[in-house]
Amino acid sequence: xxxxxxxxxxxxxxxxxxxxxxxxxxxxxxxxxxxxxxxxxxxxxxxxxxxxxxxxxxxxxxxxxxxxxxxxxxxxxxxxxxxxxxxxxxxxxxxxxxxxxxxxxxxxxxxxxxxxxxxxxxxxxxxxxxxxxxxxxxxxxxxxxxxxxxxxxxxxxxxxxxxxxxxxxxxxxx
Amino acid sequence: xxxxxxxxxxxxxxxxxxxxxxxxxxxxxxxxxxxxxxxxxxxxxxxxxxxxxxxxxxxxxxxx
Numbered sequence: 001x002x003x004x005x006x007x008x009x010x011x012x013x014x015x016x017x018x019x020x021x022x023x024x025x026x027x028x029x030x031x032x033x034x035x036x037x038x039x040x041x042x043x044x045x046x047x048x049x050x051x052x053x054x055x056x057x058x059x060x061x062x063x064x065x066x067x068x069x070x071x072x073x074x075x076x077x078x079x080x081x082x083x084x085x086x087x088x089x090x091x092x093x094x095x096x097x098x099x100x101x102x103x104x105x106x107x108x109x110x111x112x113x114x115x116x117x118x119x120x121x122x123x124x125x126x127x128x129x130x131x132x133x134x135x136x137x138x139x140x141x142x143x144x145x146x147x148x149x150x151x152x153x154x155x156x157x158x159x160x161x162x163x164x165x166x167x168x169x170x171x172x173x174x
Numbered sequence: 175x176x177x178x179x180x181x182x183x184x185x186x187x188x189x190x191x192x193x194x195x196x197x198x199x200x201x202x203x204x205x206x207x208x209x210x211x212x213x214x215x216x217x218x219x220x221x222x223x224x225x226x227x228x229x230x231x232x233x234x235x236x237x238x
Contacts, residue, residue, distance in 0.1 A: 020193060025175055049191040054209045054223035060186040061179040066193040152179070165212065 020068070045072070048171040050085070057163040062145075063153040063170065072174040073147050079174070080145065080153075085167040176202035184230075185223045 015028045021040045028036055047069050051062060065073070072078055147153050153170075155163060175195025179187045188197075188205050197205075208227055215221050220234040 025191060047193075049189050051187050051189045052206060052209060053187050054185055054205075054212065055220060057186055060181045062187055063189055063192075064177060064179060064194060064196075068193070165209075 045174050046171060048169060050167055051170055052167045053163050053165055056165055057155055059156050060154065061152050062155055062163070065147065065151050065153060065172075067151075069172050069174075070147070070151050078172070081171045081173070083169050084164060085169060178202075178205065180225050183225055185225060 011030060014033060018028060018033060018036045018040070019025065022036065026036070045068075047066070049063065145153060145155055175192050176197050176199055177189040177192045177195050178185060178197045178201070179189070185205065188202055188209075190202065205223075205227065208223065213221055213229055215231060215234070218234060219231055221229040221231055224230055
C-alpha cells in the first residue's frame, strides 16, 4: 500500500462530517473513518444527547438545539424520545412525543408508550400501556414540550414531577 | 461537545454530546461533580444551582 500526503484540513472536514451525522464527539483515525461512515444509520436522521438536570425541572430550558435539528422541528414525522438514565424503576420513563406545534402529555404511572395529543392540557390517549397493553387515558399530570423561535427545547408543566434530578437521554428523529 | 443552559441566573441543564457546545469538558465535569454532591433539601424545599455554582434553597410548593 502506498503512503500519500493529504491536507489535514480536508481530513478534519471528513471527521467533522462523520460526527455531524452520527451525533458523537468521537475522534477518528483515517483508518477508522470508513467503518464510522458505514455505521451511520440510513433512512432517517437522529440526534441524541445526554442531559443532566441539577434540579427537578418543571418549567424552563432543557436544550439549545442545533440548526440541522431545528430545520426539521415542524416536520410531520419529527419525534422526540426521552429516557431517564437512573437506576430506579420509579423514575424510569421512556416516551415518544411529537414536539413543535403539538402538545404531549405523560402519565407518571407508566414507563413507556406512544403519546397521542388530543388537546392542550386535555385528555391524552396512548396506545401502549406497559402494564396491560391496552389504550389508557391520561392521568393527572400534564406536561408540554415546545420549541419556540429561540431554538431551545422547553418544558412547561401544569402540576407534577417534571424532569427529575439526574441524567436523561433525549433523542430527536426526523 | 458540551452545553450549559441558564435561565434567570440558574443552571437548568448541562448537556453532553451536542453539536453546538458553549462550555468545555472541564467545566462540564466540574458542574457534574457539584450535581453529584447535591445537598439534600428538607421536606417542602428544593435547591437551585446558580450559575456561580452555588446552591440556593427555595420553597417547593408544587406536588411531586
